[in-house]
Amino acid sequence: MKRTAVILVLLAACVLLSGCWSSSPIEDLNMIVGVALDSADETEVEAIFEREGGDYPKRKKISCTYQFVIPQGAGGTPKGAPPSKNFNNMTETGDSIFEAVREFSLRTNRPPIGHHLKIVVIGEELARSTNISELIDFYARDNDLRPSVLLMISGGKARDVLSNSLPGQIPSFVLEDIFNNVDRNSRIWEPLSIAKVVGLLHGKKSFLMQNVIISGKEYKFAGAGVIRGKTGKYIGFLDESELEGMVWVTGKGKGGVLKTYDPDRDKLLTYEINSMSSKIKAKVEGDDISFVVNIKSSGRYAEVFASGGKKLDKAWVEKDEKTLQKQIEKLAQSTVDKMQHELHVDVAGFGNSLHIQYPSVWRKVKEDWDETFSEIPVTYEVKLDLENYGASGITAE
Amino acid sequence: MVWKTIAGLFPSWSMLFQGFIIFIVPVALTRTMTWIGAKEGKVSTRGLRAEGTKGGGVPSAAGSGGNVQKSNPAPRKIKEGGDSVSVADHVSASMTYTGQFQEDLQKFKEMSADMADVNVRELRIGALQIKAALLFVDGLTDKDGMDRNILKPLMNAMRPFEGMTTAPEANVLKNIIIHQVILVSEIEFTANPLMSLQKVLFGSAVLLVEGMTEVFVMGTPKGRTRIGEEPVSEALLRGPRIGFTETLSDNTAMLRRNGQNTELAMISFTVGKRIQKEMVLTYIKDIANEELVEEVKRRIRTIDIDDVKESGYVEQLIEDNYLSPFQQIQNTERPDRVMAALLEGRVAILLDGTPFALIMPVTFAMLLQSPEDYYDRWIAGSLLRVLRFLAATISLFGPALYISFLSFHPGLIPTKLVISIINSRQGVPFPSLIEALIMEVSIEILREAGLRLPKPIGPAMGIVGGLIIGQAAVEAGIVSPILVIVVAVTAISSFSMPMYSAGITLRMLRFVAMFFAATFGLYGVILFFLLLSSHLIKLKSFGVPYLSMAAPYRIRDWKDFIIRMPLQFMKRRPELLKPKEPRR
Numbered sequence: 001m002k003r004t005a006v007i008l009v010l011l012a013a014c015v016l017l018s019g020c021w022s023s024s025p026i027e028d029l030n031m032i033v034g035v036a037l038d039s040a041d042e043t044e045v046e047a048i049f050e051r052e053g054g055d056y057p058k059r060k061k062i063s064c065t066y067q068f069v070i071p072q073g074a075g076g077t078p079k080g081a082p083p084s085k086n087f088n089n090m091t092e093t094g095d096s097i098f099e100a101v102r103e104f105s106l107r108t109n110r111p112p113i114g115h116h117l118k119i120v121v122i123g124e125e126l127a128r129s130t131n132i133s134e135l136i137d138f139y140a141r142d143n144d145l146r147p148s149v150l151l152m153i154s155g156g157k158a159r160d161v162l163s164n165s166l167p168g169q170i171p172s173f174v175l176e177d178i179f180n181n182v183d184r185n186s187r188i189w190e191p192l193s194i195a196k197v198v199g200l201l202h203g204k205k206s207f208l209m210q211n212v213i214i215s216g217k218e219y220k221f222a223g224a225g226v227i228r229g230k231t232g233k234y235i236g237f238l239d240e241s242e243l244e245g246m247v248w249v250t251g252k253g254k255g256g257v258l259k260t261y262d263p264d265r266d267k268l269l270t271y272e273i274n275s276m277s278s279k280i281k282a283k284v285e286g287d288d289i290s291f292v293v294n295i296k297s298s299g300r301y302a303e304v305f306a307s308g309g310k311k312l313d314k315a316w317v318e319k320d321e322k323t324l325q326k327q328i329e330k331l332a333q334s335t336v337d338k339m340q341h342e343l344h345v346d347v348a349g350f351g352n353s354l355h356i357q358y359p360s361v362w363r364k365v366k367e368d369w370d371e372t373f374s375e376i377p378v379t380y381e382v383k384l385d386l387e388n389y390g391a392s393g394i395t396a397e
Numbered sequence: 398m399v400w401k402t403i404a405g406l407f408p409s410w411s412m413l414f415q416g417f418i419i420f421i422v423p424v425a426l427t428r429t430m431t432w433i434g435a436k437e438g439k440v441s442t443r444g445l446r447a448e449g450t451k452g453g454g455v456p457s458a459a460g461s462g463g464n465v466q467k468s469n470p471a472p473r474k475i476k477e478g479g480d481s482v483s484v485a486d487h488v489s490a491s492m493t494y495t496g497q498f499q500e501d502l503q504k505f506k507e508m509s510a511d512m513a514d515v516n517v518r519e520l521r522i523g524a525l526q527i528k529a530a531l532l533f534v535d536g537l538t539d540k541d542g543m544d545r546n547i548l549k550p551l552m553n554a555m556r557p558f559e560g561m562t563t564a565p566e567a568n569v570l571k572n573i574i575i576h577q578v579i580l581v582s583e584i585e586f587t588a589n590p591l592m593s594l595q596k597v598l599f600g601s602a603v604l605l606v607e608g609m610t611e612v613f614v615m616g617t618p619k620g621r622t623r624i625g626e627e628p629v630s631e632a633l634l635r636g637p638r639i640g641f642t643e644t645l646s647d648n649t650a651m652l653r654r655n656g657q658n659t660e661l662a663m664i665s666f667t668v669g670k671r672i673q674k675e676m677v678l679t680y681i682k683d684i685a686n687e688e689l690v691e692e693v694k695r696r697i698r699t700i701d702i703d704d705v706k707e708s709g710y711v712e713q714l715i716e717d718n719y720l721s722p723f724q725q726i727q728n729t730e731r732p733d734r735v736m737a738a739l740l741e742g743r744v745a746i747l748l749d750g751t752p753f754a755l756i757m758p759v760t761f762a763m764l765l766q767s768p769e770d771y772y773d774r775w776i777a778g779s780l781l782r783v784l785r786f787l788a789a790t791i792s793l794f795g796p797a798l799y800i801s802f803l804s805f806h807p808g809l810i811p812t813k814l815v816i817s818i819i820n821s822r823q824g825v826p827f828p829s830l831i832e833a834l835i836m837e838v839s840i841e842i843l844r845e846a847g848l849r850l851p852k853p854i855g856p857a858m859g860i861v862g863g864l865i866i867g868q869a870a871v872e873a874g875i876v877s878p879i880l881v882i883v884v885a886v887t888a889i890s891s892f893s894m895p896m897y898s899a900g901i902t903l904r905m906l907r908f909v910a911m912f913f914a915a916t917f918g919l920y921g922v923i924l925f926f927l928l929l930s931s932h933l934i935k936l937k938s939f940g941v942p943y944l945s946m947a948a949p950y951r952i953r954d955w956k957d958f959i960i961r962m963p964l965q966f967m968k969r970r971p972e973l974l975k976p977k978e979p980r981r
Binding site for chain 2: 003004007008011022023024025026027029031033069071113115116118146156173228
């Protein structure tokens, strides 16, 4: 009997002593949804803190701005009340990103958690001076954060991107969701997650990062920043139409608009992209390397201003197809030109194609690929298929 | 230096403590179970059961198999074959009727002195005016029938006695009365007054005739019977609208009518030491496995109790593991369900006085099946069955998942939902476990209250409780609205269990799951699931593994597991029962 009692007490102790192991009630947490990284630029709040004695040894290199959700506004506001601001940004300047996060524990009662971090925006100035791999090291290492966090670059101050939004919106969510519009516009570069970037940086491959700019309370995805693989630093910028050309070269678009003018009559001709694909073929003859970019697309007339000709006339359609093909080629060419002669990087995956198709050649050139690439001739073969003329046979006459 | 290295290898105290705990928990659990097993073995005859080979040769899973208790076998004298055995027959075995009418009548009256409901009706038989008395119990006998078929013919018996002047010999008189006078089909004789009293008390009428040492025992029981209405506990949309009643003979007749088959065996037992009841074990001779039948018989013989009030008593006394939260014997009110089980090779027990029949052996999947699965077309049946598996899962894990997500894994909830949950939980003063317990306990109370209330009030109660209390609790800020949804869905899911008692099991286990979740989060829920699985794997019902089909894995029987295949494909009976005739 006594022994039973002892056993029971031990069992009870096991259950009771373990308690609620590492339990942390959800309502006591502060959700981080977005991060902006800028080169050091202290906010007013920070300056006052420092003056009052809230200082610790640090090199002032990076300003981390964290965006937290204020739940009151996000899930059903009280009836009648105007939508209040439903996010809260806090900035901490220092050299360690992790230290900055933990520094917030001195400033709020609810500990920040990163499970729901959506987006990291890096300021252009910081990206120019610092290796991206140093900036994202914490985000790639931490076990709370997801490797699916998206990375972006901002032409201006990243902090400002996260500071403004229309009432009722949370900037981080808006930015994340704009990526979903990739089937509507071909000037969006594919979302770049931490998981992908880690691999690219490790392989010293150059890549593109979607650029975002703001004006007032509105955003715009505008072109993309170019990161050189060797240094991991920002070296330049592709504007919107160059990015469009890049999308055509890589075939990564899912839809969007292609606009050109009828060469004979200077009338607008707009084409809606249904699908696109591209294949980069490497050709090696002796020591000479060349590339052929094979672009295929199908789609439909979206807007046609040019009048005349017989409706649904095959020759007419073929002529339009040619015009559009030329436009695509032009876009692609200008982008590749910029890569080769201005930026001296390869971010379109030409190196990859060579690597796969001619591994032995690749081994010889890979050391200095970005420079080698600048000298290589690229030709284009564009095939476009206008398969749908739209519901209207009447053009604007 | 060497010592320092060695000392450095010695684990720290916290590590040692952890090791100790890891060691002690399973040991303690095992010891407790052994102890409980031993205790139980001492107080009951359950240990006896462990002797069989197949079909229940399983020691009751509590582990009493190790130390089979043979010290207290207490073999009960139970005869098969229907005629009951008087408890007190040895007391007055020598007492018999003498043939002297007044003396015998007096004897009977003395015996029934304190039984006011035993009536004595004296009469004179026929033309010869032979003294006789009819003894019966008011209310148990069919008075109309008695008047018409016994009294009237006896008193009017002129022709059989034509030409006689004195009462004939006892034998002749007996023959005349049986053959020519009484219009009752069921007649027995006994010379034992105690026996006759017993018969009278059980509803027969006894006729005492002058000059005869034996009395007539005539079956005229009326017993207030109920018409087999649709079972309340197992309502079906489609299917026979008849259920068992409280009368055993009606029930067996119902089965006979349901399955007109010469192989349908009905074996009668008498159970209960003090108050005896008739029980029928039924199975189909050329299907049911003999070992299974033998095992069931053996277990029935170990029943040692004063009175078996309901088939629940039998269930509890013959099941394999009384510590398990899962029922190992299925109860049902539906004859069609019993018949279907018999045709699969199972065995059923019917008990007098209750409409609930017992089916054994049982597997887990059976608890989630409804006869409708077979009556509807197979696609609909399968869909409903999948739905029930889902409902069982929700009913078991719903609140546990809520607790573990909210307290441990905010990262696993979609972002927008997290925001609205945080929003709705602002100002809730309790941790999620307490919050969930408050709601779960109150809904259980509501359910219990609704069950006890008279029928017209019951549903109103549910509405008042469910809607108003839920709404008020949310507005008062005691619980979050999300939890109300979780609790409501969980409650509805547990209602969708076709077996009421299976629903109760899941309801109870849900609370255990909630505590596991509150302690360790999802990890705890998975631990709980593993614990449950290991218990279920070990559990057997009459030698058949409880999780049969899933484990041990029998792909052939899966035709009737989570989905129900078309009937054309179900040509074989479930293999797990090892039926004699495997093909249908």
